[in-house]
Amino acid sequence: MKKNFTKDKCIQLLKRDLKIVPSNDGQDISKYATPENLIITITTKTKIRKNYTFGGPYYCAIINFSDPEELRIDFLSPRKKAYTIVWAKVNEITLHYIHLN
Secondary structure, eight states, X not given: OOTTOOHHHHHHHHHHHSEEOOOXXXXXXXXXXXXXXXXXXXXXXXXXXXEEEEETTTBOEEEEOOSSSEEEEEESSTTSOOEEEEGGGEEEEEEEEOOOO
């Protein structure tokens, strides 16, 4: 991550723009869903720069913040496989807002 961003600040930024997923018992508040008008791109710093893009009207995702070392992204679409991103490798998080008619 860039110098002035910490994992906690990134989580706070993401949670501000996501919707809480209601759980059966009402206790689990670690899962958040992407709204239709938001596309998120997470870039990791490995040997090869990798972009994880999700959200929007077609690839709605559930983001799980329960693991302090990893970020898990599950998709509602059966065509996309889940992502597991290690927080230590996150270099950049970009939020793209789209206008829906």
